[in-house]
Amino acid sequence: MAKNPAPGAAQDSALLLNCYREMLRIRKSEQRLSKLFADSEIPGFIHLSIGQESVPVGISAHLKRDDTVAVTHRGHGQALAKGVPLAGFFAEMMGRDTGICRGRGGSMHIADAGVGMLGANGIVGGGIAIAVGSALAHQLAGAGNLAVCYFGDGALAEGVFHECINLAALWSLPVLFACENNGWGEFSRTDTQFCGSLEKLGAAFGIGYRCADGLDVLAVHATAADLVAGIRATSRPMILECKVERFHGHYEGDPQKYRDPEELKALEAKDPLAKAHAKLLALGLEATLLEALAAEIDDEIEAAVAAARAAEVPQFAAAKADVYAS
Amino acid sequence: MAKNPAPGAAQDSALLLNCYREMLRIRKSEQRLSKLFADSEIPGFIHLSIGQESVPVGISAHLKRDDTVAVTHRGHGQALAKGVPLAGFFAEMMGRDTGICRGRGGSMHIADAGVGMLGANGIVGGGIAIAVGSALAHQLAGAGNLAVCYFGDGALAEGVFHECINLAALWSLPVLFACENNGWGEFSRTDTQFCGSLEKLGAAFGIGYRCADGLDVLAVHATAADLVAGIRATSRPMILECKVERFHGHYEGDPQKYRDPEELKALEAKDPLAKAHAKLLALGLEATLLEALAAEIDDEIEAAVAAARAAEVPQFAAAKADVYAS
């Protein structure tokens, strides 16, 4: 693959390439969503995770299919990284009957039981207890699985998070609390909303804590490796905080008047994907290979979009008849 | 007052005597409640704070009338120490129209706006946000008042507590978080329910923390003095944790089968009231004086009980007409 592989770099490079591919798949999917949204092909609210891809990619690399995750309103990347298929994903966003949730859920309610993705959430902090409950299920089942509970820095202010870290520590539940800290909750800086230290909070409950540069996928990957292995070995909960940046607005269409234009501009230099790209080239990968990879992803996405466009919209009667399971 | 006052002890002795009087008033009131409950003169559930009197007495000594408190389901002592009058208190417990809440509230819903007692609560943790809100009112008013938020160790597991310590720290609200830690939540030891450290939790939010021996009223008094002065000076929240013992059951009538009889027996030696009594004698106070004081309190209580017995029960129509303020 690489031109002049430095000794030992082959492994690094293969790993980074894998991560890069996943990140690019998420990035391009969201960029496509952004366009579809602008073109009114996707309605409602969507919250893009552009700039935050490293986190779920770095974590999911260590997850098994039966490990569970609960994801946030900004959870497209978290969902795709866990294995939600693109076709069902796009069809869902576009409100089609072929959507992974048959068009009933939308961006904030993607779920895929088949890959352990328990659901995105429209409620800040709404997935935390669900993830912890799945960790309880893993503990009861005893098959060595674990749960990942994604949440944003804004969710730190919700009481249920604190109830859950206590419970997880008390019952030694195998759960990774993964905070994507982008410094913002909607239009407010999180430091104007929450004044606790997540590290110290963990310490107050005897929960191990690690922080990783969420703009560096290998950093997340390495830290998550330690934590996931630790959780599997000890069945103790752990906290992973990743400092990231929110590149787009809170929701698509958010003019972000509340943000300093300088700060927004400075983001460009921080793009985790660009960083990974540069590093891959530095490691000796061919640019053409990366371009081919991008083209492959583009094709996959366009196929998903085309299929969704061609798909039926859901029938109301079928939806109405399916409020209860039978 | 004292027989042979040691130099400097006069002040100590006067302080302790004051505290002792307050504690005894609470103790005797609750013993009377216990009897009234056993005799079916008080219905419903009552939760006695026997053994925990030092905490509200030690704290309330530093409070002004306009300082506010929100108290717990085990809040008789907290209420009386803040100045809720005995007559209205007993009449309330006995369901009379002359009750402080006109017989509508009962033990878990005593309140007295006139002395800044914002209300007891039947919801574990239910008063915490209310107390914090009153601290916000104090901050807005700027008259230097503070709020005391009483809660039990069981309430540490409720999310709203954590929301509130964040808010209080974030907004620098003048509130004392006062935890009466009796080691139990109903029939469960708290260490089987909550595994966090309150001190470290405080540290995670930059909130000052102090622990006091809740069986020693002077210890509580001294620590509360520091904290209350600190809050008034800085308008920063503080945490006071007092280790106490629950002498009676969770509720009156609780057979406490879940407790080790040895442990229950060992309580006798820990009685904060007996300790204060012994210390007063050691400081040279006349036993007869303490007896007179007890008799005085008994008289006050009996007068309250007699008045309540003689009082009318509330009229339904009047209650029904008063669901809304006008």
Next chain:
Amino acid sequence: METIRFGQAIGKALGDAMRADPRVFLLGEDIGAAGGPFGVTRGLHKEFGAARVRDFPISEAALVGTALGAALCGWKPVAEIMFMDFCTLAMDNLVNQAAKAHFMFGGQSAVPLVVRTPHGGGLNAGAQHSQCLEAWFAHVPGLTVLCPATPADAYGLLRSAIASPNPVVFVENKSLYARKGGIEADPQPIPIGEARLVREGTDVTVVTYGASVYAAEAAVRKAAEEGIDLEIVDLRSLQPWDEKTVLASLAKTHRLVIFHEAVEAFGIGAEIAARMADVGFDELDAPIVRVGAPFMPVPYSPALEREYLPNEDKLMAAVRRVLL
């Protein structure tokens, strides 16, 4: 036919369900060795151990949320909320999460979750330990709401609730726990959504549920003294509720009184009345009258709570009104 207390019947249903299916487990505050505040889970901790009868911290939101997470993974948790008033702390997990998961995720997920909780007054427990909030849950698509009156129904409906792939709010009137009733030697699940005809009668249909069933039964004799023959329908299941049975009864008596302990305004009875004023309109020979609690918080003083609670006298006044 044996005799069993209402609370014991619930404990028996829990135990039988746990014996029958290893995926059933219990969570709640003080439900373990202590057996729960009303003794309902007594003995289960001993038999099934702490892993399946789990004492939960005082964290109602996390209680329902973790139960939901486990349910989404195929377990069958039965969570206890100690008093229905405390459901206020778990509404997000019940309403936004559990109720919607099946529908919202396109039918992928079953949610075999039961939340048991006691409602009702009469214990002078005051405004925060006495409420009947079942109408809230009946208004939430995706939830099933049950409220049995007899030990046999408590058993049979709880078995159905635990077997259900949908989240169920199982409401127990706490004044019933000590009440005795008959139960079969080998009791079976009772289907959700079917009312129980407590008593056939010809003059007035009384639709009721929970503890109020007994007050309705108490009114039968009084009514008979006045020459009035009451038919009593115990809904048992509030969401879904058995419109067919109510309508059939109305078609017979042409007079309807709805009777429950919950606050009358916007309560369960409102929906029953509204439906009958629509689909049952042609059968009605008189106004539909509801008897529920007055519009006020549950008061503490016995003098007040006694007048607050619906009783057979208030029911009889309504019965007389529809016969005017």
Next chain:
Amino acid sequence: METIRFGQAIGKALGDAMRADPRVFLLGEDIGAAGGPFGVTRGLHKEFGAARVRDFPISEAALVGTALGAALCGWKPVAEIMFMDFCTLAMDNLVNQAAKAHFMFGGQSAVPLVVRTPHGGGLNAGAQHSQCLEAWFAHVPGLTVLCPATPADAYGLLRSAIASPNPVVFVENKSLYARKGGIEADPQPIPIGEARLVREGTDVTVVTYGASVYAAEAAVRKAAEEGIDLEIVDLRSLQPWDEKTVLASLAKTHRLVIFHEAVEAFGIGAEIAARMADVGFDELDAPIVRVGAPFMPVPYSPALEREYLPNEDKLMAAVRRVLL
């Protein structure tokens, strides 16, 4: 008479109330410099500063609880819950604490607390950002529940809500924020509990509120084409609601349709129907028909949400039914 948008009318009411009374202050998520997610509080932070327009952490329970604590101390907080669906996180403080404080404490305390919150669908915002949960609050003694349809009513009722010594849940249909309407130069508070007669008519009474008022108005022409003259009553105030006005209208038309966006089963309309099937029974010439949302979570896909929402066609179908 000026023209103003619904959202602006609310902002104006907030601003006027704050200017008139220094005890009025606002709390909510992103309501400060950002002006709130729907722009309702735009400009207020600039005029009144951060002490009176307070950005709150994402802690809905603490939000309502602290507002309540301040209210008990004589302040007049107006709290915003960003979507009505998130009220699920603040139910204890609303229902167990705020609603009961005045009664439970023997009338000592006033609770001048307002909780503003937007409900309603139409934005494809999905099952957790679209619910209409007002029936829950109307069932809780001690709470006042308002839901205006026009900018003028939004202004006048919000001023009354802020002036009220009781906790008010003030519900704003989010699809109305951009809608324009007239307002007086010096608008006055509108009394709580009085319905608005939107249109006089002779054939059928349509009782409605909130955004559904406009769908009802849209049906007027369609009805006229069929020779049907609709009378439209906008409740505005749901708890208390104006029974007298509804009854008077029924006494005129003898036919009643109730129309709202909330789920029909156990919704606001159930209580209206139930009362009219009681006190209005003798006036009824036809079944009472309700039109609300079907019993399902609010779906995301436009194809589904369009069919989900009540509209004038569904209303017309009901109108025709009561005229059969």
